Amino acid sequence: xxxxxxxxxxxxxxxxxxxxxxxxxxxxxxxxxxxxxxxxxxxxxxxxxxxxxxxxxxxxxxxxxxxxxxxxxxxxxxxxxxxxxxxxxxxxxxxxxxxxxxxxxxxxxxxxxxxxxxxxxxxxxxxxxxxxxxxxxxxxxxxxxxxxxxxxxxxxxxxxxxxxxxxxxxxxxxxxxxxxxxxxxxxxxxxxxxxxxxxxxxxxxxxxxxxxxxxxxxxxxxxxxxxxxxxxxxxxxxxxxxxxxxxxxxxxxxxxxxxxxxxxxxxxxxxxxxxxxxxxxxxxxxxxxxxxxxxxxxxxxxxxxxxxxxxxxxxxxxxxxxxxxxxxxxxxxxxxxxxx
Ligand SMILES: *Cc1c(COP(=O)(O)O)cnc(C)c1O
Numbered sequence: 001x002x003x004x005x006x007x008x009x010x011x012x013x014x015x016x017x018x019x020x021x022x023x024x025x026x027x028x029x030x031x032x033x034x035x036x037x038x039x040x041x042x043x044x045x046x047x048x049x050x051x052x053x054x055x056x057x058x059x060x061x062x063x064x065x066x067x068x069x070x071x072x073x074x075x076x077x078x079x080x081x082x083x084x085x086x087x088x089x090x091x092x093x094x095x096x097x098x099x100x101x102x103x104x105x106x107x108x109x110x111x112x113x114x115x116x117x118x119x120x121x122x123x124x125x126x127x128x129x130x131x132x133x134x135x136x137x138x139x140x141x142x143x144x145x146x147x148x149x150x151x152x153x154x155x156x157x158x159x160x161x162x163x164x165x166x167x168x169x170x171x172x173x174x175x176x177x178x179x180x181x182x183x184x185x186x187x188x189x190x191x192x193x194x195x196x197x198x199x200x201x202x203x204x205x206x207x208x209x210x211x212x213x214x215x216x217x218x219x220x221x222x223x224x225x226x227x228x229x230x231x232x233x234x235x236x237x238x239x240x241x242x243x244x245x246x247x248x249x250x251x252x253x254x255x256x257x258x259x260x261x262x263x264x265x266x267x268x269x270x271x272x273x274x275x276x277x278x279x280x281x282x283x284x285x286x287x288x289x290x291x292x293x294x295x296x297x298x299x300x301x302x303x304x305x306x307x308x309x310x311x312x313x314x315x316x317x318x319x320x321x322x323x324x325x326x327x328x329x330x331x332x333x334x335x336x337x338x339x340x
Contacts, residue, residue: 002333004309007318016204016205039242053206076129077120079135083171110151135155137169137176147187149189156190207237254279254319261274261330262275263335265316269287271283280317282309
């Protein structure tokens with residue numbers, strides 16, 4: 001099988017397994033796991049924040065951020081196709097008593113300054129006020145779009161001028177930085193907190209980072225405990241995460257493979273391929289006259305795995321466990337599929 005469903009399918013390499021085995025550990029709820037402390041320091045430096053905290057999942061990182069930044073009843077401004085809106089089980093409402101105001105970020109998945117300004121609600125006797133703006137980079141559902149620092153700043157500055165904090169769901173923010181050839185801090189400088197995943201293209205088996213100011217992370221540690229995410233000798237899974245931070249430079253290769261994949265897929269009858277900006281390739285398959293799920297079945301028959309996105313599209317994702325040769329073979333197989 002050539003598994004192009006997601007960059008979450010990456011398996012830890014030998015170096016990560018060794019790092020896990022040899023990790024120096026302690027009780028992290030007491031702040032005594034040296035490996036976690038090291039990871040958190042390095043992660044904070046990487047994204048240019050005062051502090052950072054290891055969390056088991058990106059979802060938990062986003063949910064903790066929302067809880068810490070807001071009061072129950074407040075509104076969260078978020079792009080309508082963003083992960084916090086689509087894929088977190090209504091957690092903002094369930095965990096933090098928040099209501100959503102969805103913004104349409106268009107093809108690039110990022111709201112404009114004007115949309116944010118129009119969306120911010122001032123608190124008064126009747127209205128709860130806006131507690132948070134949540135942005136996403138790269139934007140997953142829109143096709144791994146790399147949102148530029150200028151686009152982030154335009155949306156974020158308007159919110160912050162109105163005392164609304166900004167959280168960045170940066171599950172793949174290093175992909176964005178590499179694609180745009182900017183330091184990741186050029187993106188994160190415009191927001192109050194950022195979550196990024198170690199467990200996706202960076203290749204760690206488990207874990208994400210939530211980063212921000214010292215007071216923000218101190219409060220986030222309490223909320224992580226509340227959500228049941230206070231872990232003990234967690235250096236075992238933090239050690240591969242430390243290794244994963246060194247893998248950022250490999251993203252250029254993953255992105256190049258995505259472009260090659262997109263070029264090849266473009267020749268398939270009925271495929272409308274979106275030019276990839278990072279490691280995600282979206283293909284509108286309505287031209288085949290088949291449901292996306294049927295297209296996926298036919299690909300699976302040829303040992304190529306992809307996934308559906310929305311009503312008419314399928315998604316291919318390149319990652320460190322697919323080689324250039326795998327891409328070539330995947331294209332050969334897709335081209336041989338009968339889509340009539
Ligand atoms: C994967 C992802 C997350 C959540 O990560 P998990 O570790 O799977 O919970 C959040 N946001 C975006 C954009 C993602 O792609």
